[in-house]
Structures are given as structure tokens and as C-alpha cells.
Amino acid sequence: MSPARPDPVAAPVPRSAHATIHDVARVAGVSVASVSRVFNGRDHVRAAMRTRVEEAAAQLGYVPHAGARSLSMARTGAIGVVLPDLHGEFFSELLRGMDREASTRGLGLLLTVLHDGRGLDTLAALRGQVDGLVVMAPQLDPAVVAQHMPRGVATVFLACAPQDDSPSLRIDNRAGAAAAVAHLAAGGAKRIVHLSGPAGNLDAQERRAGAEEAAAAAGVTLCVVEGDFREGSGAVVGECVAAGTIEADAIFAGNDMMAIGALMALKRHGVAVPEQVAVAGFDDIPLARLVSPALTSVAIDIAAMGARAVAQLAARIAAARDGFLEGATGGADEAIVPHLVVRETTMISRQGTGL
Amino acid sequence: MSPARPDPVAAPVPRSAHATIHDVARVAGVSVASVSRVFNGRDHVRAAMRTRVEEAAAQLGYVPHAGARSLSMARTGAIGVVLPDLHGEFFSELLRGMDREASTRGLGLLLTVLHDGRGLDTLAALRGQVDGLVVMAPQLDPAVVAQHMPRGVATVFLACAPQDDSPSLRIDNRAGAAAAVAHLAAGGAKRIVHLSGPAGNLDAQERRAGAEEAAAAAGVTLCVVEGDFREGSGAVVGECVAAGTIEADAIFAGNDMMAIGALMALKRHGVAVPEQVAVAGFDDIPLARLVSPALTSVAIDIAAMGARAVAQLAARIAAARDGFLEGATGGADEAIVPHLVVRETTMISRQGTGL
DNA sequence: TACAGGCTTGTAACCGCTTACAGAAACCGC
DNA sequence: GCGGTTTCTGTAAGCGGTTACAAGCCTGTA
Structure with missing residues (x-):
């Protein structure tokens, strides 16, 4: 034997990179x-x-090596999340919910933000990088979005107009708005002013419709004013109500920022809330419970919505893998039903007036 | 010629899946x-x-097909973002900043949330799925984290204890806390209570240290109470101060949510802010300027921090690709210096008392 | 007309892993 | 001790791209 026996398997200097x-x-x-x-x-x-x-x-x-593995298994273990350029808690809650669901399934979340529609072209490039897509693009034309989608990638739409071949998840704006108006009516309101969102906005349309239905059902007057979802337009309506230009004993705003604008205006003019005018909003943003008086609002469980979207997508991916693909397993649309959170701005003590 | 000429390239029914x-x-x-x-x-x-x-x-x-491409080019076009289980605006701002920087470089963000340390084992599995990693894990032992990291993947640490071979990006918590306490002292506070974050949290430790230094320098009393970074613990301290259990003329909270909790409790009990008790927080979340009275806070440009981390990572990835890899290009640590934003909760009119 | 040399284009070998298929080995009862 | 199973294990062909290398096509010039 040779004095220095060379290892049969020559010490395989593991390249500082990674072993294969x-x-x-x-x-x-x-x-x-x-x-x-x-x-x-x-x-x-x-x-x-x-x-x-x-x-x-x-x-x-x-x-x-995850990449190599996914190539041969045709499964990446990641899902793409396509969102508009969101700020604040809505965004983080949504992602939190998505992550909650995704991580239990061993999926990662690949984030893509659409800055004013730019970024749409990167969508198609996601092919081979994700197993499916959750798309939220309420401000975009569904047809345009559909056109940029990589084919053959499972997709779920979130808070969008319904799509042809992919399920979508919606907020039941109608039910939420109806609940708020019914609550105001039950508290004794007779003349409610609804400060709606912009006419072109789907959410705004649905909330308005819900409010009108509930008002009709309760037999109270509802007058609609179009706002822009921002504090300023709430302030304007608040001023009008305080000045008596608009005669009302309750305001239901299409979102919380407008409700807060109105609330602040009423306070400035010495109108008692809720005794003289009750106020309710929509979204239940964190600020709602911090203003004073605390704002009654319609709450959406955003995290739950995100989780549901991922769950639905996972189901769709599984179905596609098992061969149920090709076409309309599609339409399993779902709606998230919001719930009313009653706070000080509608806790009316003038008993006996209402129902 | 044959009557029905068969296409030389027989119509290649494109499988409904995807063309290669x-x-x-x-x-x-x-x-x-x-x-x-x-x-x-x-x-x-x-x-x-x-x-x-x-x-x-x-x-x-x-x-x-992005996966196939990345396999042969050894470049995925995605970076992994590893974060603790965050709530609220900090989370969304950080991601917004990261996305801003990443999207200009054509990079995607693959999100991984660490739920109490679970999820650490998924880190290594990211090899081949991302080009680099931004890791934020202030609550975890750096050594443990390092152990779970895939080798050979460029990494930048965010708000963590310094690592050996990867650059890290920190918040100068000490300086920020010191500025807040100095400001309170300058406003006349003599007995400040510092509501700190959890003892195991690095940020909390540093903020506490900064507060103590500044208090000592200004010659004022500082009493520390441990909180949990959430509104509830702020409320508890607010109650105590209102009840006189804790004697104090100023509260400096380790973050804004606790400060707001305290603020609300003080208001509930009719304690005048800032006249009787001044309040300051840390983080300057958007909510800080919306509560009333508006909250003085130490502001960090969170989005900028996220962007900076991504930029630094991108540089590191490029360096590795160009062969400058292997070892200590590392230590380019950076610290983000926060600044104090003074608002109503510390705008004290009792002149003449303080410095 | 022949030939050097620059553009284009095609062939085939990877990237790192999975998996169908077939061969080897081990086990069984007779 | 032998064929028939059953249980491992190895070979090699992909997965869908990129890219080094060589071959083919031009062109201009001698």
C-alpha cells in the first residue's frame, strides 16, 4: 500500500458556495x-x-435548491400577491391574514405592487415563479387586468368586479350599509343623509344601494350627497347639517374619513353628537374608536378576507393539479359580510322616539 | 401538388397550459x-x-418561465424579506419602502413571517428562490438566526444586533429616546416615567438606555415600567399616573401605541395633557398626529429604512456576483438617526419651571 | 473565382433536482 | 438450490431556459 493513502473519495472541497x-x-x-x-x-x-x-x-x-426543485416538480410553493399602492393598516392586515393562511400551507407570498397600473407587465413574468395569484386591483379595468394575466396560472380576485373564469372575493357592502342605516333608524333617526363615495367606485355604489334599501324598509327618509371618500367632503356636509341647509338627524358616511370630517364639523358648530345628529361610517379604521365621541362604523375583518382569498386560491391550485382544470371550476364567488360596531356617535339616549 | 396541402409545420395545438x-x-x-x-x-x-x-x-x-430562467442564470430576481409578526403601520411602511426600492431594480419581494421563531427552518429552504435576504428579527438570538441562514446567500440585517459577516441597518434608538427625554426635561418635567418595551427586545433596551442617559444628564428622575408595546400596557400606566399610584409629570413611552393608550387613560380620568402630565412616544406612526391632543413622538423614516436595506442588499448581491464575495465585504453597518416631532402633548405652557 | 473574416444561427451541454424504468439484491416457500 | 416476489438502488431522461462553441452564410477583395 502506498504510505499516504489518498482518500478513495478525494476530499471534495465543498465550494464556498453551496453543495449540490x-x-x-x-x-x-x-x-x-x-x-x-x-x-x-x-x-x-x-x-x-x-x-x-x-x-x-x-x-x-x-x-x-428550491428553484431546481420547483422546475422539475412544477410547483413553486409561492403565491403572488398583487396589490395597489396601499397605505396603512388595511394593507398590513390583509397581508397578515394572507400570511396566516399561506404559512400553514407552506406557501410563501411574493408581493407585487401596482403603482398606478405600472407593474402590470410584470405580472406575466410571474409564470414559473408562483403557483397562483391573488389580485386586488379595484381601480383597474378588469378586462385590462385579465389581458395581462399569465394564462394557466390559478387566480383569485379580491374586491374586484366579477371576472369570467376566476373566482372573486367581495365585501358585502350592501349588507354592511343596510345594517348601519337600520341601526340609525332603530335609534330614532327619521331623516338620514347618506354621504356616498365617488359615483365611479364600485364599493360606493353598493354601499349607497344598501343604504337606500334599508331606509325604504324602515320607512325613513334618505337623502344622498356625493362625496370623495376624503375628510374634506365630510366636513362640507357637516357644515351644511349644522347650518340647517340640509335637514337631518343622522349622517351615514360611505367611509370613516368622511364621517370623521362631518363629526369634527358638527363639533365645531356646537351640534351635539349623537343627541342632535347621529353619525356612522364604514371601514372601522383604527382611528374610529380613538376620536371623540368614538365613531360607530361598519367593520370588515380584513385579515379574514386575506386568509379566505389564499384558502380559495390554494383550493383552486390543488384542483388544477388534480386535473379538474380547464375552465369553469370558476365562479365560486364569495362575499365577506361586515358587521356593525356601535360606539358613542350613535348611542342615543332620546328613547321612545324610534321603534 | 397535393390538393389539400398539409401545413409543413402541423398546427401545433398549443396545450391549454403554457407554450415553451x-x-x-x-x-x-x-x-x-x-x-x-x-x-x-x-x-x-x-x-x-x-x-x-x-x-x-x-x-x-x-x-x-421564470423558474427555468433563474435556474440557468443563477439569478431569481427576488429577495426574501424576513419579518417578525408585525402589526400596523410600521409593517406596511417598511414594506412600502422596500418595494419602492426593489421594484426600481426589477426585484420581487418574497415575504416570510416569523411567528415566534417558527418559520426559522423555512429560511434555509429559500436557497434558490431568492437572491438575497433582508432579515429583521429583533426578538431572536442572533446566533440562532445565523445558524438557520442558508450559506452563500447575501443578507442584510435590519434592527438586529450586529452580525459577523453581514452588514446591518439599525435605528439609533438611544439618540432618539435621549432626545425625547431631554425635550421633556427642558419643558419642565421633573419626574418622568418611562414605559419601556419588553425586556427581551433590543429596541426596547436601547430606548431605555437612551432615556436613562438623558435623564441623568438633565438631572431628572426616571422611573421605568415594563410594557409590551401595546396599547393596553399604556392604558395601565395611564391609570396609575391618574390615580397617583405612580407620581409623574411626564410619560415617555417606548412606542406610540403605548403612548396613545396612556393618553386615552389620562383623558378618561380628566388629567390635563400636557399641563399636568406631558406624553411622548416613539415611532411617529400616522395616528400620532390624529389623536387629540396630538402626540409628540420620535420619528423614524420607516419607508426610507426599508428602501435602504434593499439598496444595501442589492449592492451586496451585485458584489457577490462580480466575485468580490467570500468574506468580509461585510461590516458596512449603518444607523438611521430618528428625529423628534413635537406636538401638543408636550407643548407645555407652565413656563419658568424648567430650564 | 477563391478565400479571409464578420454576422447569424444551430447543436448540445449544462443549471440542480425529480422520477419512470429497469436492474440488482434480498427474501420466500418448495 | 431455484424460480418468483418484493424491496432497494442506479441510470438517464426530462423540467424550460441559457450559452459556449462550431458551423453556415455572407460579404468584400485579390
Whole structure:
């Protein structure tokens, strides 16, 4: 024998980068197929081999390469989340909910933000990088969005106009608005002014319709003023009500910022809330409970909505994988039903007036 | 000639799934290499071929497969963002900033949330799915984190204890807290209570240290109470101060949510802010200027911090690609210096008492 | 007309992993 | 000791791209 025996398997200097499955196979003295089997469980592998491979892998610090794996398995383990340029808590709550659901399924979230429609062209490039897509693009024309979508990638739409071949998840704005108006009416309001959002906005339209239905059902007067979802337009209506230009004993605003604008204006003019005029909003933003008097609002469980979207997408991905794909498994649209959170601005003590 | 000429290239029913580069090559009657060249620009390609390929691609609705591409190019175009289970605006602002920077560089953000340390093991699995990592894990032991990191993946740490071989980006909590306490003292406060974050949290520790230094320097009393960074613990301290259990003329909270909790409790009990008790927070969340009285706070440009982290990571990735890798290009640590935003909760009119 | 040399284009070898298939080994009862 | 199973294990062909290399096509010039 030669004095200095060279290792049969020449010490395979693990490149400072990363060991591959071949390195592990070589060190363990087995084939790559076996290494793969050990790492993926499932198949029949003898215990001796398993430990050999595991030791080699540990020694080399081997971690499978996710990209390569996803290429051969046609599964990435990630879902794309496409959102408008959102600020604040809505955004974080939505992502929190999505993550909650995704992480239990071992999925990652790949974020794509649409800045004013730019970024749409990056959508198609997501093919091969995600298993599916949750798309929220309320401000965009659904047709345009659909056109930019990579085909054959499962998709769920969030708070968008209904799509043809993909399920969508909506907020039941109608029910929420109806609940708010019914509550105001039950508290004794007779003349409600509804400060709506911009006419072109889908949410605004639905909230208005819900308010009108509930008002009719309760037999109270509802007058609609169009606002812009911002504090300023609430202030204007608040001024009018305070001045008597608009005669009303309750204001239902299409969102909380407008409600707060109105509330502040009423306070400035010495109008008692809720005794003289009750106020309610929509969204239940965190600020709603911090203003004083605290604002009654229609709350949406945003995190739950995000979670639901991911769950639905996961189901769709699974279905596609099992061959139920090609066409209309589609229409399983769902609506999230919001609930009313009653606070000081509608806690009326003038009993006996209402129902 | 035969009456019904069969297309030389038999109509290649494009599988409803997705066309590959081979399909395009076949339809265009060229090789895959040429298709690849057309799609990646760069190389010399004759105009005629370019249009042929482009037409075929359009006809088939071909989009390159990101996974396959990243495998052969060793570049994924995504960076992993590892964050603790965050709530609220901090989270969304941070992501907004990261996205701003990432999208200009054509990078995607792959989100991974660490729920109490679970999820750490998924980190290594990110190899091959991302080009680099931004890690924020202030509540975790740096050594443990390092152990779970995939080797050879560029990393930047955010608001963590300094790491050996990766640059980190910190908030200068000490300076920020010191500024707040100095301001309170200058306004006449003599007995300040500092409501700190959880003891295990690095940010909380540093803020506390800064507060103590400044208090000592200004010669005022500082009493520390441990909170949990949430509104509730602020409320508790607010109650105590209102009840006189804790004697104090100023509260400096380790973050804004606790400060707001305290503020609301004080208001409920009729304690005048800032006349009787001044209040200051940390973070300057958007809510801070909307509560009344508006909250004085230490502001961090969170979005900028996120953007900076991504920029730094991008630089590191580029360096690694160019071969400057292997070891200590590391230590380029940076600290973000926050600034004090003075609002109503510390605008004290009892002149003459203080400095 | 022949030939050097620059553009284009095609062939085929990867990137790192999974997996169908077939061959080897181990086990069984006779 | 032997054929028939059953249980491992290895070989090699993809997954869908990129790209080094070589071959083919032009062109201009001698």
C-alpha cells in the first residue's frame, strides 16, 4: 500500500458556495436518486442508506435548491400577491391574514405592487415563479387586468368586479350599509343623509344601494350627497347639517374619513353628537374608536378576507393539479359580510322616539 | 401538388397550459437558441428572424418561465424579506419602502413571517428562490438566526444586533429616546416615567438606555415600567399616573401605541395633557398626529429604512456576483438617526419651571 | 473565382433536482 | 438450490431556459 493513502473519495472541497445533490451523493457514495428519495421521504429507502445520506448532507451543509426543485416538480410553493399602492393598516392586515393562511400551507407570498397600473407587465413574468395569484386591483379595468394575466396560472380576485373564469372575493357592502342605516333608524333617526363615495367606485355604489334599501324598509327618509371618500367632503356636509341647509338627524358616511370630517364639523358648530345628529361610517379604521365621541362604523375583518382569498386560491391550485382544470371550476364567488360596531356617535339616549 | 396541402409545420395545438420556448422555436421554424436571443436582446439577431420569433411568440402567448430562467442564470430576481409578526403601520411602511426600492431594480419581494421563531427552518429552504435576504428579527438570538441562514446567500440585517459577516441597518434608538427625554426635561418635567418595551427586545433596551442617559444628564428622575408595546400596557400606566399610584409629570413611552393608550387613560380620568402630565412616544406612526391632543413622538423614516436595506442588499448581491464575495465585504453597518416631532402633548405652557 | 473574416444561427451541454424504468439484491416457500 | 416476489438502488431522461462553441452564410477583395 502506498504510505499516504489518498482518500478513495478525494476530499471534495465543498465550494464556498453551496453543495449540490451530486456532492452529497458522491460523499455518501450513493446515487443522486437515493439522496433525493431520502430528502423527500415517501419512497422505500433502507435505514443504513438514509443515515449515510443524512450524515453526508449534514457534513456538507446541504440544502436543496428550491428553484431546481420547483422546475422539475412544477410547483413553486409561492403565491403572488398583487396589490395597489396601499397605505396603512388595511394593507398590513390583509397581508397578515394572507400570511396566516399561506404559512400553514407552506406557501410563501411574493408581493407585487401596482403603482398606478405600472407593474402590470410584470405580472406575466410571474409564470414559473408562483403557483397562483391573488389580485386586488379595484381601480383597474378588469378586462385590462385579465389581458395581462399569465394564462394557466390559478387566480383569485379580491374586491374586484366579477371576472369570467376566476373566482372573486367581495365585501358585502350592501349588507354592511343596510345594517348601519337600520341601526340609525332603530335609534330614532327619521331623516338620514347618506354621504356616498365617488359615483365611479364600485364599493360606493353598493354601499349607497344598501343604504337606500334599508331606509325604504324602515320607512325613513334618505337623502344622498356625493362625496370623495376624503375628510374634506365630510366636513362640507357637516357644515351644511349644522347650518340647517340640509335637514337631518343622522349622517351615514360611505367611509370613516368622511364621517370623521362631518363629526369634527358638527363639533365645531356646537351640534351635539349623537343627541342632535347621529353619525356612522364604514371601514372601522383604527382611528374610529380613538376620536371623540368614538365613531360607530361598519367593520370588515380584513385579515379574514386575506386568509379566505389564499384558502380559495390554494383550493383552486390543488384542483388544477388534480386535473379538474380547464375552465369553469370558476365562479365560486364569495362575499365577506361586515358587521356593525356601535360606539358613542350613535348611542342615543332620546328613547321612545324610534321603534 | 397535393390538393389539400398539409401545413409543413402541423398546427401545433398549443396545450391549454403554457407554450415553451421549444413551441415558439418550432412555430417560428428556428432554434431555441435564437428564440432565447430574441427575448434577451443583447446578441446579434437579424431583423427578419426577430419578427418571425416575435410573431410566433405572440401567437402562442408565450411568456418565459421564470423558474427555468433563474435556474440557468443563477439569478431569481427576488429577495426574501424576513419579518417578525408585525402589526400596523410600521409593517406596511417598511414594506412600502422596500418595494419602492426593489421594484426600481426589477426585484420581487418574497415575504416570510416569523411567528415566534417558527418559520426559522423555512429560511434555509429559500436557497434558490431568492437572491438575497433582508432579515429583521429583533426578538431572536442572533446566533440562532445565523445558524438557520442558508450559506452563500447575501443578507442584510435590519434592527438586529450586529452580525459577523453581514452588514446591518439599525435605528439609533438611544439618540432618539435621549432626545425625547431631554425635550421633556427642558419643558419642565421633573419626574418622568418611562414605559419601556419588553425586556427581551433590543429596541426596547436601547430606548431605555437612551432615556436613562438623558435623564441623568438633565438631572431628572426616571422611573421605568415594563410594557409590551401595546396599547393596553399604556392604558395601565395611564391609570396609575391618574390615580397617583405612580407620581409623574411626564410619560415617555417606548412606542406610540403605548403612548396613545396612556393618553386615552389620562383623558378618561380628566388629567390635563400636557399641563399636568406631558406624553411622548416613539415611532411617529400616522395616528400620532390624529389623536387629540396630538402626540409628540420620535420619528423614524420607516419607508426610507426599508428602501435602504434593499439598496444595501442589492449592492451586496451585485458584489457577490462580480466575485468580490467570500468574506468580509461585510461590516458596512449603518444607523438611521430618528428625529423628534413635537406636538401638543408636550407643548407645555407652565413656563419658568424648567430650564 | 477563391478565400479571409464578420454576422447569424444551430447543436448540445449544462443549471440542480425529480422520477419512470429497469436492474440488482434480498427474501420466500418448495 | 431455484424460480418468483418484493424491496432497494442506479441510470438517464426530462423540467424550460441559457450559452459556449462550431458551423453556415455572407460579404468584400485579390
